[in-house]
Amino acid sequence: MELLMAIVAGLLFTAAIYLILSRSLIKVVLGTGLLSHGAHLFILTMGGLGGSAPPVLADGAGDFADPLPQALILTAIVISFGVTAFILVLAYRTYAVHETDDLSLMKGNDEHD
Amino acid sequence: MEFVWLIFLPAVAALFVPSLFRRAAGIHTGWFVLAIPLVLFGYFSTYIPRVAGGEHAVSSFDWIPSLGISFVSYLDGLSLLFTLLITGIGSLVVLYSVFYLDRKKEKLGNFYVYLLLFMTAMLGVVQSDNVISLYLFWELTSISSFLLIGYWYTRDGSRFGALKSMMITVGGGLMMLGGFVLLGIMGDTYSIRELITRLPDYAGDPLFTLAAVLLLLGAFTKSAQFPFYIWLPDAMEAPTPVSAYLHSATMVKAGLYLVARFTPIFAGSSVWIWLVCGIGLLTLFWGSFFAVKQTDLKAILAFSTVSQLGLIMSLLGAGAIAYHTDDPLFRVAMFAAIFHLVNHAVFKGSLFMIAGIVDHETGTRDIRKLGGLMSIMPISFTVAFIGGLSMAGLPPFGGFLSKELFLESMVALKHFDLFSFGTWGVLFPVIAWIASVFTFVYSFYFVFHTFAGEKKADKLPLKPHEAPIGMLISPIILAVSVVAIFFIPNVVGSWLVAPAVAAAQPQLYSLPADAAIHVAAWHGPKSVPMWLTVGVIAIGTMLFTTMKSWRPVYALQPRNLSLNAFYDGLMSFSERGMNRLSRSFMNGIIRTYLIYMFAFLSVMTIVILFAKGAFELDMDSLSPVTLFAVLNAVVALLGAAMVILSKNRISAIIALGAVGYSVALFFVLFKAPDLALTQLVIETISVALFLLAFRHLPAMKTHGETKGNKLVNAIIAGAVGLSVTLVALSAHSNKLVASISQFYKDTVQTEAGGGNIVNVILVDYRGFDTLFEIAVLSIAGIAVLGMIKLRLAGKGSDDEKK
Numbered sequence: 041m042e043l044l045m046a047i048v049a050g051l052l053f054t055a056a057i058y059l060i061l062s063r064s065l066i067k068v069v070l071g072t073g074l075l076s077h078g079a080h081l082f083i084l085t086m087g088g089l090g091g092s093a094p095p096v097l098a099d100g101a102g103d104f105a106d107p108l109p110q111a112l113i114l115t116a117i118v119i120s121f122g123v124t125a126f127i128l129v130l131a132y133r134t135y136a137v138h139e140t141d142d143l144s145l146m147k148g149n150d151e152h153d
Numbered sequence: 154m155e156f157v158w159l160i161f162l163p164a165v166a167a168l169f170v171p172s173l174f175r176r177a178a179g180i181h182t183g184w185f186v187l188a189i190p191l192v193l194f195g196y197f198s199t200y201i202p203r204v205a206g207g208e209h210a211v212s213s214f215d216w217i218p219s220l221g222i223s224f225v226s227y228l229d230g231l232s233l234l235f236t237l238l239i240t241g242i243g244s245l246v247v248l249y250s251v252f253y254l255d256r257k258k259e260k261l262g263n264f265y266v267y268l269l270l271f272m273t274a275m276l277g278v279v280q281s282d283n284v285i286s287l288y289l290f291w292e293l294t295s296i297s298s299f300l301l302i303g304y305w306y307t308r309d310g311s312r313f314g315a316l317k318s319m320m321i322t323v324g325g326g327l328m329m330l331g332g333f334v335l336l337g338i339m340g341d342t343y344s345i346r347e348l349i350t351r352l353p354d355y356a357g358d359p360l361f362t363l364a365a366v367l368l369l370l371g372a373f374t375k376s377a378q379f380p381f382y383i384w385l386p387d388a389m390e391a392p393t394p395v396s397a398y399l400h401s402a403t404m405v406k407a408g409l410y411l412v413a414r415f416t417p418i419f420a421g422s423s424v425w426i427w428l429v430c431g432i433g434l435l436t437l438f439w440g441s442f443f444a445v446k447q448t449d450l451k452a453i454l455a456f457s458t459v460s461q462l463g464l465i466m467s468l469l470g471a472g473a474i475a476y477h478t479d480d481p482l483f484r485v486a487m488f489a490a491i492f493h494l495v496n497h498a499v500f501k502g503s504l505f506m507i508a509g510i511v512d513h514e515t516g517t518r519d520i521r522k523l524g525g526l527m528s529i530m531p532i533s534f535t536v537a538f539i540g541g542l543s544m545a546g547l548p549p550f551g552g553f554l555s556k557e558l559f560l561e562s563m564v565a566l567k568h569f570d571l572f573s574f575g576t577w578g579v580l581f582p583v584i585a586w587i588a589s590v591f592t593f594v595y596s597f598y599f600v601f602h603t604f605a606g607e608k609k610a611d612k613l614p615l616k617p618h619e620a621p622i623g624m625l626i627s628p629i630i631l632a633v634s635v636v637a638i639f640f641i642p643n644v645v646g647s648w649l650v651a652p653a654v655a656a657a658q659p660q661l662y663s664l665p666a667d668a669a670i671h672v673a674a675w676h677g678p679k680s681v682p683m684w685l686t687v688g689v690i691a692i693g694t695m696l697f698t699t700m701k702s703w704r705p706v707y708a709l710q711p712r713n714l715s716l717n718a719f720y721d722g723l724m725s726f727s728e729r730g731m732n733r734l735s736r737s738f739m740n741g742i743i744r745t746y747l748i749y750m751f752a753f754l755s756v757m758t759i760v761i762l763f764a765k766g767a768f769e770l771d772m773d774s775l776s777p778v779t780l781f782a783v784l785n786a787v788v789a790l791l792g793a794a795m796v797i798l799s800k801n802r803i804s805a806i807i808a809l810g811a812v813g814y815s816v817a818l819f820f821v822l823f824k825a826p827d828l829a830l831t832q833l834v835i836e837t838i839s840v841a842l843f844l845l846a847f848r849h850l851p852a853m854k855t856h857g858e859t860k861g862n863k864l865v866n867a868i869i870a871g872a873v874g875l876s877v878t879l880v881a882l883s884a885h886s887n888k889l890v891a892s893i894s895q896f897y898k899d900t901v902q903t904e905a906g907g908g909n910i911v912n913v914i915l916v917d918y919r920g921f922d923t924l925f926e927i928a929v930l931s932i933a934g935i936a937v938l939g940m941i942k943l944r945l946a947g948k949g950s951d952d953e954k955k
């Protein structure tokens with residue numbers, strides 16, 4: 041299972057990086073969304089996918105899934121949500137001010153060197 | 154008395170100069186400053202008898218004892234001689250500057266602060282026994298010289314000259330620091346005296362020659378040797394008292410001092426002897442040859458300084474030969490070097506002051522406009538005549554004696570039969586003789602083209618007249634010394650020069666008296682140098698009278714084939730080249746930078762994983778594959794592909810949502826209920842956010858992305874994905890220590906009183922993470938609000954206005 045999940049995480053990363061390298065601002069924002077999904081699966085995979093019960097103490101359950109990666113991912117999900125919301129609004133404002141979403145046009149000029 | 158503190162006396166006095174300049178505006182600030190070099194000169198003069206008797210005085214103050222760095226003032230013959238030159242000529246220069254610089258027009262507060270700083274730096278250089286503090290003072294001379302050259306900072310020439318001298322001398326100084334550190338490591342001490350006594354321990358070290366070369370780079374740049382002399386002519390933009398003091402008598406001799414001081418250590422190295430001797434002689438010839446080309450009085454003197462410094466340098470090299478042979482011929486060389494050093498400081502100081510006087514009283518330094526000033530400025534002419542003829546090496550002036558000794562040493566060089574001197578040694582006296590002829594020519598050129606010939610008073614900006622007496626005092630004192638040295642050479646020799654020679658060659662002489670050489674003006678008809686001098690006078694006179702006919706030879710040199718052109722080219726090339734280099738990879742487009750980062754990260758990760766054998770796949774530890782997970786993976790990947798391929802915004806957002814929900818399903822499958830819950834909620838809100846912003850977001854466009862671009866993107870993205878997969882697999886397969894999670898599982902009930910392990914970790918075991926995650930969310934919220942609400946367009950942000 042880890043083999044499969046590692047490949048899935050890798051492919052999500054591939055898709056995310058491909059989007060981030062494109063010229064369109066909106067694609068970059070979408071790419072960061074995919075990137076965080078890939079990263080969460082990556083953490084989960086590295087920790088191992090074993091365990092037959094969720095990490096909640098309940099009668100009879102002994103073989104818990106590893107709780108630490110889950111805690112880390114939970115934190116990461118919330119933070120990536122905050123960041124996604126932020127860059128989404130940033131993209132909106134950038135577009136509103138510069139009236140373009142072409143990243144290759146968004147660069148400094150010589151006066152700002 | 155701890156006289157090491159006296160080094161700092163001028164710098165401390167400099168602190169009071171600005172307030173004196175402002176408060177005592179009625180009196181020229183220079184009068185107050187004059188007291189300092191005079192006091193120092195008087196004090197250090199009292200050491201002459203002791204030092205001439207072979208003693209030395211040491212005074213030290215620990216600066217950083219743990220690193221072995223201290224201020225040590227070590228007075229032996231060599232440092233005492235330099236100290237007296239610095240303070241003595243310093244006093245005369247300050248006196249001269251009182252009359253040269255106008256009290257009302259000039260910023261005297263600045264001038265004397267820089268000058269006093271320089272005096273401290275110079276005293277520190279010559280008295281320091283610790284190489285690190287020596288380096289400190291060395292760079293302080295570069296800095297104060299920079300400030301003094303750029304004193305008239307509103308002129309372009311001053312700024313250019315100051316920058317050029319700074320670049321070259323500081324560059325050389327850094328090389329020298331390298332040499333010092335190498336010496337410190339090899340000899341295990343920073344003290345020069347210790348280094349000399351420990352010499353046998355490290356003389357064979359492979360780094361020894363490197364240290365010698367680095368040290369010489371420092372000395373050559375400071376002493377304006379070939380090819381580093383180019384800063385000196387440009388430094389003539391400084392006020393004339395500065396040129397007289399720094400750029401003829403003291404600072405440029407710091408390099409000579411360094412060579413003399415380190416001769417006991419490096420004299421055994423043939424590289425040292427060849428470099429010092431050869432470069433010195435080349436500089437001597439080059440400087441004297443090009444001095445005749447100049448038309449500016451100070452430029453002639455600058456090239457003549459270069460040339461004379463080369464002369465002394467070559468003598469120092471010949472002095473190092475004395476270590477390799479018992480022939481007494483070579484013992485003359487070091488004596489000649491020090492003797493000429495004294496002579497040069499005296500006559501060159503006076504000549505610079507005369508050039509300043511001429512400039513001051515006629516308004517120009519261009520020798521083509523000058524002429525016939527002899528009758529108008531008789532005193533200046535007399536001083537110039539004495540200084541000029543001493544420079545040319547004629548009797549009855551001091552320069553004659555040291556020139557004789559110089560020719561004698563150079564003739565002796567062809568008898569030296571080591572380091573293949575036998576083959577090339579004969580070149581030395583020949584070049585030295587030719588250079589002497591040119592020296593003769595430019596000395597006469599300087600004196601007679603300025604003061605003799607027809608009067609051109611109508612061409613001059615000012616009506617020429619003799620300088621005020623105050624301005625003439627210093628050059629007169631120097632000129633009198635020039636004559637005095639000729640008549641009492643042995644007094645100077647035994648009290649000042651011989652102790653310095655003994656200090657520069659401590660292994661050869663135990664007492665200064667042994668180093669003294671009887672200097673006589675008349676060596677009898679059999680003396681080779683005398684006949685050489687006669688030849689110099691004959692040929693020199695001939696060349697001088699026919700100057701008009703052969704001077705066009707200088708026009709043959711193409712403008713862009715000079716060292717200055719090379720320096721300018723190097724400067725603009727490095728500036729423009731660096732600019733072009735950084736522009737070539739810093740193109741301002743974010744995609745380029747991301748490509749650098751991702752390419753670097755993925756390549757490094759993959760290469761290191763395999764090169765270091767870190768990749769490992771442990772098939773046994775894998776958990777079983779389930780059908781649901783495979784199906785879910787397919788959904789997630791399809792969603793991701795949809796995001797890439799979709800042509801409009803709405804389908805891309807929905808596809809992204811699909812990926813998010815399938816990730817939530819993964820969390821369900823992998824026994825992570827809290828994650829699944831959070832992921833579902835967050836994904837829903839995210840999609841809602843995207844849809845909320847939908848109307849304001851730009852349409853999906855490719856912006857003319859080419860196939861090539863896309864291919865590069867795909868390759869880089871694939872490499873990153875591959876590295877992520879490989880890292881995930883090897884991380885999973887290489888579990889070297891057991892997870893800490895067992896502790897959480899065991900204690901979650903007993904210690905924390907909870908059942909949900911993930912939640913207990915979040916709020917109990919690792920509550921700080923959660924605290925700051927809350928902070929992140931709040932900051933993101935505030936930032937979003939700020940970005941939407943605040944509009945600063947009208948309040949000065951340039952970008953928003955455009």
